Amino acid sequence: MKKSDLLEPIAGNGLLHRRLFLKSSVAAMGAAGLQFITAKVATAAPLEVPAWMQIPGTGMSGYGARSRHEEHIQRSFGSLPGTVGVGSSKTPLEHLEGIITPGALHFERHHNGIPDIAPLEHQLLIHGLVDRPLTFDLESLTRYPLVSHIHFLECSGNSGANNAPKPPQLPASSIHGLVSCSEWTGVPLAVLLDEAGVQSEGSWILAEGSDAAAMSRSIPMAKVRDDAIVAIYQNGEHLRPANGYPMRLFLPGWEGNMSVKWLRRIQVTSGPTMTKDETSKYSDLMPDGRSKLFTFPMEVKSLITSPSGTNAMQGTGLYQVSGIAWSGLGRIRRVEVSADDGRTWAEAALTDPVLPRAFTRFRLPWRWDGGPAVLQSRAIDETGAVQPTRTVLLGERGANYRYHYNAIQSWAVSETGEVSNVYS
Amino acid sequence: MSIVSRIMWIYIALLACPAFAQEGPELGVAVTADQIASWAISVQPDGTGLPAGSGNAAAGAEVYVMKCLACHGPEGAGGLNDWLVGGHGTISSDTPVRTIGSYWPYATTVFDYIRRAMPLTQPQSLSNDETYAVTAYLLELNGIIDEGDVMDAETVPNVEMPNAGNFIWVYSEK
Numbered sequence: 240m241k242k243s244d245l246l247e248p249i250a251g252n253g254l255l256h257r258r259l260f261l262k263s264s265v266a267a268m269g270a271a272g273l274q275f276i277t278a279k280v281a282t283a284a285p286l287e288v289p290a291w292m293q294i295p296g297t298g299m300s301g302y303g304a305r306s307r308h309e310e311h312i313q314r315s316f317g318s319l320p321g322t323v324g325v326g327s328s329k330t331p332l333e334h335l336e337g338i339i340t341p342g343a344l345h346f347e348r349h350h351n352g353i354p355d356i357a358p359l360e361h362q363l364l365i366h367g368l369v370d371r372p373l374t375f376d377l378e379s380l381t382r383y384p385l386v387s388h389i390h391f392l393e394c395s396g397n398s399g400a401n402n403a404p405k406p407p408q409l410p411a412s413s414i415h416g417l418v419s420c421s422e423w424t425g426v427p428l429a430v431l432l433d434e435a436g437v438q439s440e441g442s443w444i445l446a447e448g449s450d451a452a453a454m455s456r457s458i459p460m461a462k463v464r465d466d467a468i469v470a471i472y473q474n475g476e477h478l479r480p481a482n483g484y485p486m487r488l489f490l491p492g493w494e495g496n497m498s499v500k501w502l503r504r505i506q507v508t509s510g511p512t513m514t515k516d517e518t519s520k521y522s523d524l525m526p527d528g529r530s531k532l533f534t535f536p537m538e539v540k541s542l543i544t545s546p547s548g549t550n551a552m553q554g555t556g557l558y559q560v561s562g563i564a565w566s567g568l569g570r571i572r573r574v575e576v577s578a579d580d581g582r583t584w585a586e587a588a589l590t591d592p593v594l595p596r597a598f599t600r601f602r603l604p605w606r607w608d609g610g611p612a613v614l615q616s617r618a619i620d621e622t623g624a625v626q627p628t629r630t631v632l633l634g635e636r637g638a639n640y641r642y643h644y645n646a647i648q649s650w651a652v653s654e655t656g657e658v659s660n661v662y663s
Numbered sequence: 664m665s666i667v668s669r670i671m672w673i674y675i676a677l678l679a680c681p682a683f684a685q686e687g688p689e690l691g692v693a694v695t696a697d698q699i700a701s702w703a704i705s706v707q708p709d710g711t712g713l714p715a716g717s718g719n720a721a722a723g724a725e726v727y728v729m730k731c732l733a734c735h736g737p738e739g740a741g742g743l744n745d746w747l748v749g750g751h752g753t754i755s756s757d758t759p760v761r762t763i764g765s766y767w768p769y770a771t772t773v774f775d776y777i778r779r780a781m782p783l784t785q786p787q788s789l790s791n792d793e794t795y796a797v798t799a800y801l802l803e804l805n806g807i808i809d810e811g812d813v814m815d816a817e818t819v820p821n822v823e824m825p826n827a828g829n830f831i832w833v834y835s836e837k
Binding site: 319320321322325350351364365366371372373374375379380382383384430431433434435445447451452453455459503504506508510512513514515518519522524526527528529530531532533534535638639 | 686687688689690691692693694695696699702703704705706707708734743744755757759761763766767768769771772775776779780783786787829830831832833834
């Protein structure tokens with residue numbers, strides 16, 4: 240394609256080619272091509288030498304803190320009536336870039352608070368249909384061959400707010416913030432199970448946490464053998480208490496509740512235990528009154544984080560639409576963006592790395608001319624699964640399905656530049 | 664794929680293969696059935712894991728008033744937290760009310776969950792008799808068992824839950 244073509248919209252309402260922002264393209268087009276980027280008006284005053292250059296800075300510290308100017312970036316959180324630890328906190332997705340969620344901003348979902356676990360006293364018990372019941376402690380686990388992978392973790396109740404009949408006017412994180420992405424390091428659970436000797440009837444496990452809810456979930460042995468790990472590190476440091484310190488189960492791509500935190504017990508069983516959190520909760524009710532059990536993977540999904548709900552546009556001109564896409568079934572193959580309510584679509588640039596079952600950052604240049612627009616992103620994963628519209632999703636499942644909401648998010652941009660949540 | 668990551672993947676593949684399990688340092692410590700007993704609190708749908716003990720609805724009503732009512736409301740409904748009773752016939756309506764009686768497929772789950780997690784402020788504090796009794800009380804309030812029925816390791820797995828037939832198992836072993 241000719242370089243100048245990059246400046247021509249490739250989809251309705253001003254979406255530009257994903258290669259526009261590549262260095263080489265910009266250089267080749269020269270300054271003329273970029274004239275539409277409005278420079279801020281210069282002032283006559285000479286530039287001042289900043290105060291912080293004129294005194295020595297502060298010293299080192301044992302454990303770093305973020306800039307005090309960023310302290311307002313917070314998770315929003317809430318707990319069930321009368322409780323403090325039965326609820327969730329949400330990752331402020333619209334304030335983050337790239338694909339890694341800082342540990343301190345990882346979403347939380349607890350069922351009876353965060354236990355204060357003494358690492359030397361914590362034990363992981365493996366028993367049930369095994370030849371040798373065994374316990375492991377943190378120190379011994381760190382001597383096993385460790386593996387590291389970058390994966391998202393998503394609560395299956397994420398985005399449930401968009402099941403409401405009217406679109407909630409909230410920031411992206413308040414609707415979709417029960418998802419985060421980290422590097423997880425730990426021991427493959429299969430190695431520990433093999434040491435205990437799984438008996439032939441052992442086709443499921445029961446995983447249990449050491450919290451005051453004794454959270455418990457059943458997991459098929461096939462998943463355990465495939466890629467389950469007992470994670471002990473997150474983004475390079477030991478797990479945070481809110482994320483399962485000192486050890487948690489991690490099941491790549493599957494609904495978050497199953498990656499049991501504060502893991503203390505694995506019981507090998509011949510079938511699912513049918514715990515409260517896989518029957519009463521985390522089961523998917525359909526309009527005909529039947530419910531699905533064991534809908535494990537979190538399916539293909541994406542979300543524009545900038546611009547997004549409750550944002551205000553900063554005047555007309557060139558913007559970079561930025562967002563995240565992920566799929567519990569593998570890699571993201573493609574993300575498309577629309578600015579005209581889904582009538583036309585442009586392919587977004589995927590930022591390396593594009594990893595299986597991890598956040599993939601996508602970006603696309605967009606020239607906003609000040610007119611009304613509806614921004615959407617639609618992800619397609621390597622299995623060919625396409626993110627559905629809300630109408631299609633709710634049409635299939637009804638409004639009481641409650642979990643696994645992965646529909647396309649629509650953000651309307653008004654002529655005055657307000658960004659709001661709409662159902663299209 | 665780089666050579667390093669290729670080697671890493673082969674390594675992972677080997678680890679997942681039982682024949683190579685001995686590669687781990689084998690640091691697990693053997694434990695006996697007696698040592699495990701206090702931790703093994705899961706109950707399977709066939710009743711495996713249910714302890715000795717028993718209770719009926721009358722005894723359960725006393726436990727409930729003392730230890731549950733504040734959060735779950737009188738007779739299991741209308742409280743701040745989950746409703747445990749009622750909702751029968753609402754599950755296929757536009758406003759389903761999911762309770763033990765209207766929704767839960769297994770009575771064993773009621774015993775299992777109360778024993779491990781309730782009361783919220785003092786989990787794992789109920790005796791086995793108290794847990795059987797309050798299970799009986801909640802099942803009786805839901806009209807699932809009769810007033811005089813005793814709940815124990817034999818009877819709980821045989822309780823027929825009204826909504827049990829409406830669950831579809833989506834995950835397949837293959």
